[in-house]
Amino acid sequence: MAIAQTQLLTLLQISDSAFPTGGFSHSLGLEAAVKFRLVEAGNLDVLEQFTVAVLENTGSFSLPFVTEAYESSGNFMELKKLSDMCDACTSNHVAKRASTRQGRSLLSTSARTFKNELLQHFQEFSEAQADFQIHYPVMFGHLCRILGVDLSQCQTAFMFGSLRTLLASAVRLDVVGALEAQALQNKMQSFIPDIISKYRSRKAEEACVSFPLPEVLQNSQDTLFSKLFYS
């Protein structure tokens, strides 16, 4: 099989909703936004603005960790340091929980799926470290490198994951219909290349939040009376 085909198939597999990393337990702050009546069913413009804000944050905050993990994939200690830094930068406990849960699931799922020696080693390494939590963006970058996905595809797939998770939660929260959500996703996808090009060479040291609103809302997830999502 041609390399390009193998890469594409691998990417499709790890980006598929059937790949059990728990992405669908998260709404990236949307559920809180709905509860606070800041995003409402039927108001597509507001949902669109919220979605762009989340995508910009994914690009300016998470993507640098994906990129740097991809680049230091061979060095487990570097990856640990990077994940620890991600932990210090993710003080929002709801986001932290979402990121570490998905990071852990991504590692265990892919270790069992891909039968890759490096992944087994990394799993052993991370279990041997006291108090080590692998954050999702770090694990994602690391995994893509191990699986031979090129960096730009890895960054694109990561952005896609955020968008898909957010819009899937919007459908389940009944903010938007399934078809409208797909049309919105398609529109949002056209922004992704520009967002990536803005942040593609940013270092984790410079990771920052661009739009604080989704962050503050997500942070209040645990105070909601009833909720569908973890974050």
Next chain:
Amino acid sequence: MSAPTDRQAATAQGEVRFAVSSNYSLYSSEQRSGVEAEFKPCQATTLYYTYPLKLLLPEHASASQCKWLYAISYGGGLVGGDQVNLEVCVEEGIAVMMTTQSSTKVYHCLDGRVTRQQFKYEVQAGSLLFVLPDPIVCYKDAIYEQTQLVTMATDSNLVLLDWYTSGRMARGECWDFKKYHSTVSVHYSDQLIFRDSQCLQDTPWLTIKQGMGQYSVAGVMVICGPKLQEFNRNLLIELGKSKTYGARYDNTTVFSISPLKVARSLEAKNGPVTGCVIRFMSTTTQLCAKKLHEILLPLFPIIGGDPFENKY
């Protein structure tokens, strides 16, 4: 207030060092009585600043042992190209509060020159540093960058507030600045335990104004240290509690809280050190200040007053 925009941009340096008052051991009644107060009286042992930065140390501002430090700028604002570098060191066993006299106004940078402030704080063992400034107000077309780096020794304490508004609201400005970038990093025992970095600017698909929705104030407050454990615990209960059935979700002022955990590897050495991080946004400065007042109230006896009294 007249705009200081005709003023030339300048680079300012400042340094303040606080230590236990030199006459403390001679005259202290507590030494004689053998009862140790939480914080010892202190004084500035180094005080240095250059134009346009000005540092004020009022004698009678505080009703406690906590020393108040006002960092202000000549002309009531910062212009494009201004650079302010300030280092504050709080030596062992004392309390210091740094604040401002009013909001920090950042004027336009039409020539693209960035206005920058860099603060470095060092907090030594047993000490408590409060950083409770008024909000940063970036005017239309301002470009503002701020970094705050806190180095905390083991067993030191910190309350740091960093907040900003949408601009000169009375003149109809609403998130009209070009860029606001603020980073707060906290190191405890040489380990990065907290970093919050926010960089607000328009993007091709979303302006800051759209992204901020109905809100015109936002910010973050970080609280950490063994002396603040009870305060911190109460805050986590109060702000973190779940809404009750049927409760209204007030979206005018949203304050969310997260526990701040120091890595367990450090805990083994130093015992548990806890803190919290509060993220907030509000539709008006008044509502926001009111909520901050509520939150900070239990600390006023230590601070020796309310730094925001009669301001909002």
